[in-house]
Amino acid sequence: MAIAKAERLMNLALCLLGTRRPLTKRELRGSIEAYLEGASGSTAAGDEAFNRMFERDKDDLRELGLVIETVEGLDGEVGYLARRDSNRLPPITLDAEEAAALGLAAKVWQQARLAGAASGALQKLRAAGMPLAEDPYDTQPQSALQPHIPVHEAAFEPLMLACRDRRPVVFDYRKSNAARPEQRQVEPWTLECWRGHWYLAGWDRGRSAERVFRLSRITGRVRLRSGAYTAEVPDHSTVRETVESWAGETATGTARIRVRTGHGYPLRARALTTSAGDDGWDELEIPYGHGLDAWLVEFGPEVVVLAPDELRADVVERLRAVAKG
DSSP: OOOOHHHHHHHHHHHHHHOSSOEEHHHHHHHOHHHHHHTOSSSHHHHHHHHHHHHHHHHHHHHTTOOOEEEEOTTSOEEEEOOGGGGOOOOOOOOHHHHHHHHHHHHHOOSHHHHHHHHHHHHHHHHTTOOOTTOTTOOSOOOOOOOOOOOOOTTHHHHHHHHHHTOOEEEEEOOTTOSSOEEEEEEEEEEEEETTEEEEEEEETTTTEEEEEEGGGEEEEEEEOOSOOSSOOOOHHHHHHHHHHHHTSSOOEEEEEEEETTOOHHHHHHOSEEEEOSSSEEEEEEEEOTTHHHHHHTTGGGEEEEEOHHHHHHHHHHHHHHHHO
């Protein structure tokens, strides 16, 4: 039975870390069982298969952070060595507040993939002597809070991995005022949670512009694509501001609306100015940002948009869609 790649990488790492002198490919091939199984025989084909496997494994270990030195011996044969002093982490020093914050953050995620990573990180910190929330020797009082961030959209995990690995994606997206979804090719930047909903910020290749997508409107499967990004990725703070702006947090102007007297109290609470009318309607000036049209529709016949014209058109279009449905 073939030996799993994870076990092969572990055996190679142990060999490189456990030796006091550089080991040649020939020595490593004879010491690691997986290499004997995967590239058996002394033919040229077997040697070529082993060389490809070894080079991939060496690159994978380096990508994981293992520092591997290449040393040329007196006979000209190349050897490999991973010195312990070059692969030792510096001392980890966290105060009680920092350790508590990490413990809480690790409890937030409920998805299996993220929960496993968070649990592994906590175990490493405990092994380093950090007193965390679940440490039996921790004398700090335990918190009754059990925070979590709910994620119900199937698109979350593939998009999270795409953001991490800088992988372009393709998905079908249904706009709030559209009857059918449209295919989008996106270079994902980051995921943000706003008012209980998840949003993806990234570069829309089809529109050659920065865009934000609500995950609940992604239909079907998210497909990963190969290739490099074509647009520069901004820093996190800029992306966060973009998400907040597109989700409605940041106002880009003001709107004038009429609200029936005795109704629309959430709108009145946000009003910049209010003018009471004698016809059973009051006129309000409120902040205008992305998403305001969807909010105004919720008030139905109790609200009439006066300006701007594009907001009025969006609200009318939404109301017509509701009437047809």
